[in-house]
Amino acid sequence: xxxxxxxxxxxxxxxxxxxxxxxxxxxxxxxxxxxxxxxxxxxxxxxxxxxxxxxxxxxxxxxxxxxxxxxxxxxxxxxxxxxxxxxxxxxxxxxxxxxxxxxxxxxxxxxxxxxxxxxxxxxxxxxxxxxxxxxxxxxxxxxxxxxxxxxxxxxxxxxxxxxxxxxxxxxxxxxxxxxxxxxxxxxxxxxxxxxxxxxxxxxxxxxxxxxxxxxxxxxxxxxxxxxxxxxxxxxxxxxxxxxxxxxxxxxx
Numbered sequence: 001x002x003x004x005x006x007x008x009x010x011x012x013x014x015x016x017x018x019x020x021x022x023x024x025x026x027x028x029x030x031x032x033x034x035x036x037x038x039x040x041x042x043x044x045x046x047x048x049x050x051x052x053x054x055x056x057x058x059x060x061x062x063x064x065x066x067x068x069x070x071x072x073x074x075x076x077x078x079x080x081x082x083x084x085x086x087x088x089x090x091x092x093x094x095x096x097x098x099x100x101x102x103x104x105x106x107x108x109x110x111x112x113x114x115x116x117x118x119x120x121x122x123x124x125x126x127x128x129x130x131x132x133x134x135x136x137x138x139x140x141x142x143x144x145x146x147x148x149x150x151x152x153x154x155x156x157x158x159x160x161x162x163x164x165x166x167x168x169x170x171x172x173x174x175x176x177x178x179x180x181x182x183x184x185x186x187x188x189x190x191x192x193x194x195x196x197x198x199x200x201x202x203x204x205x206x207x208x209x210x211x212x213x214x215x216x217x218x219x220x221x222x223x224x225x226x227x228x229x230x231x232x233x234x235x236x237x238x239x240x241x242x243x244x245x246x247x248x249x250x251x252x
Contacts, residue, residue: 045087052080089214096221103146103225105249110175110182111136113147117154118173121162129168132158139177143248149222150246153230154184156215157242161188164240180247181228187241193234201232219244 055077059070118134125132154173161171169189176183193201202220223230226246234240 045084048080048084052077052084055080089218092218096218103149105144105146107142108145108147109142110177113151114175117151117158120155121158124159125162130162130165131170133170133172135174137176143182145246145248153219153222153244156219157186161186164188164190166190181245182248183243183245185241185243187239189239192236192239194236198232198234
C-alpha cells in the first residue's frame, strides 16, 4: 500500500545519503534490505492478526460450530499461529543482524534460568513420556547475561530435542559455568542427522523438525552477539547434541 511505498522511498533516500564510499554503499544496501524487510513483515502481520482474531472468535462462538467446521478452523488457526511466529522470527533476525537489539545484561542465577526453561518444556515432553534431566555443574552461580535471549536459545534447542525424541526417551540438559564463559548442552536420544544435515542446521530456513524454520539461525545470532559459539554433534540413529557458549558481560 501507500505506507509501504513511502517507507521504501524513505529507506532508499536514507541509503543514498549514507553511500559516500564503496563500503558505505555496501552497508547502505544492507540497511535498505533490512528496512524494507521490516516494513514488509509489519504490513503482513496486521492482516494476518485480523484473520487470526476472526478465526478465534468463530471457534469460541456460542452455540459452537459443527465438528467438521471446527476441525477446518482449527487447522486454519494452527497455520495462522505458525505464520505469525515465522514473521516474528524474520523481524527478530533482521534486528539482530542490524544490531538494533542491544543485549540487556542483568545478574542471572543459572539454576533459575535452567529451571524456568525446563519447566516450560514439560508440557511438550510429558504427554510423550519424555524425561528431561537437568544438570548444573559446580561453578559461579550468578552471571551478567541477557537472560531473555539466553533462555530463547536454550528453549529452542530443548524444544527441538523433545520434538525429535522417541516416546519414553530422555533429553539431557547441562549447564557448565567456567572462568570466562558458560557452556550449555542439550542432548537427545532421537534419530539424529546426517553429517550434511548437521552442517546446514544453522543455515537460514533450515529446520531440524521438518519444514522451514528460523529458530537455529536466530539462536546462532544471539550466541555470537554474546561472543560465543554454537554447534552440534549428530549421527544417524544416535541422536544429536547441540551446544553453545556465551561470555558473560560480553558485547560483540
